[in-house]
Amino acid sequence: MNRIHTCTLAICLTLTRILPAAEFGTAPDPYTGNWSGTVKSTAKESPVHATVIAYKNRYEVTFRAEPDPRRPAIAVFSATVQTDKLVLERDLSATPTDAASAQSGVPNKAVQWSGQAKGNELKGTIAGGETGTFSLQKIPFQASPTLGEKAAVGAAILFDGTHLKAWESKQTPGDAIQWLVTDSGALEIVSQRAGKKNKQDLRTKDNFQDYRLHLEFKLAHKPEATGQGRSNSGIIHLGIYETQILDSFGLYGRDNECGGIYKIREPDRNAGYPAGLWQTYDIEFKAPRFSSEGNKTTDARMTVRLNGILIHNDVAVPKPTGGGKETVRGPIVLQDHGNPVQFRNIWVVKLN
Numbered sequence: 001m002n003r004i005h006t007c008t009l010a011i012c013l014t015l016t017r018i019l020p021a022a023e024f025g026t027a028p029d030p031y032t033g034n035w036s037g038t039v040k041s042t043a044k045e046s047p048v049h050a051t052v053i054a055y056k057n058r059y060e061v062t063f064r065a066e067p068d069p070r071r072p073a074i075a076v077f078s079a080t081v082q083t084d085k086l087v088l089e090r091d092l093s094a095t096p097t098d099a100a101s102a103q104s105g106v107p108n109k110a111v112q113w114s115g116q117a118k119g120n121e122l123k124g125t126i127a128g129g130e131t132g133t134f135s136l137q138k139i140p141f142q143a144s145p146t147l148g149e150k151a152a153v154g155a156a157i158l159f160d161g162t163h164l165k166a167w168e169s170k171q172t173p174g175d176a177i178q179w180l181v182t183d184s185g186a187l188e189i190v191s192q193r194a195g196k197k198n199k200q201d202l203r204t205k206d207n208f209q210d211y212r213l214h215l216e217f218k219l220a221h222k223p224e225a226t227g228q229g230r231s232n233s234g235i236i237h238l239g240i241y242e243t244q245i246l247d248s249f250g251l252y253g254r255d256n257e258c259g260g261i262y263k264i265r266e267p268d269r270n271a272g273y274p275a276g277l278w279q280t281y282d283i284e285f286k287a288p289r290f291s292s293e294g295n296k297t298t299d300a301r302m303t304v305r306l307n308g309i310l311i312h313n314d315v316a317v318p319k320p321t322g323g324g325k326e327t328v329r330g331p332i333v334l335q336d337h338g339n340p341v342q343f344r345n346i347w348v349v350k351l352n
Helices: 098-104
Strands: 002-006 013-017 033-041 045-055 058-064 075-082 085-091 112-118 121-127 132-139 156-159 167-169 202-204 211-218 233-237 241-245 278-286 296-298 300-306 309-317 342-350
Touching: 033 121, 045 132, 058 085, 075 112, 112 132, 211 233, 233 278, 241 278, 241 300
Parallel strands: none
Antiparallel strands: 002 013, 033 045, 033 132, 045 058, 058 075, 075 085, 085 112, 112 121, 121 132, 156 342, 167 202, 211 278, 211 342, 233 241, 278 300, 300 309
16 A cells, blocks of 8 residues: 655655565664654753664764754764664764754764664763753664556566566676576576676666666675675666666765766765665666767766655766767666675666
8 A cells, every 4th residue: 555654864755655574675683774863951952863874893873963864963973782782882973063063953072972772762861061861763764665566568577586588698698697586586696606706797688778667676784895895786777877776875875876877976865775675766768869970969868766766857977987888779787796686676668
């Protein structure tokens, strides 16, 4: 069923379907995610938000006055799991946040914070120039409104969980596909053959020009990795224009992070989820156009929705994102970047 709800991570209204955990997936641990509540000091009570991200042997907990990861941080902590709770430890705040604190009413980094998360509650105290307490609740992730969406009438089914007839190896078209179709009907990247490293991108056997693509993906949990090593993959349109796949939950949302048109344009907001949850890309792509003499007359263009949120609205893509010659037609490529990212429910509607 569908229902209207207020989007937690963006100022927007969206349709959300309530799906079983088996369909939507689960976050990799009880702490990763978004937490919202209030901080009460001697001066006032103010809203406060925390984003928790897992790294190797630690978590990073960032407090802000609002959930937008592009807003200034009030305080940033390293935290570790101790028995059955996550305990805030070292303050990592590196830049003054007095201005952000003054605007929000949340005490600034000169105040000492201490606390812990257990179950769905993150509680603690503040001391120093001001004293008080804070209390936050974990906010559940909501499934994308297009998760599990059935293929549109006339769509070409690229992957339905059963076979890979629409695909071939990009590196060697006649080579056997080494990717795995799981028991649950997901397509999983396999980056080795006969026990040795062997990256293999997949490309569609058919070529496309203008189209609307639906694709679902799930990131591998890699807390030990950082940056581009964190469950990296991508969708490469016409084989040369990439929309990035990466575990960049809670980060700013750069042009090389999830939702970015790789090194060309950052998304309007970071709408990415962490590993373990099924996410959706809904992309309308328009190929570049060329004159009869072969000169480009119009750039490629994209409209991109990540998890149902519009992050690129009919934007120009003036050049290939990773090299190559621009053309009016080409394959859709799924990138093998050495991480076991999974895909499912891939279909495309030709628009030209």
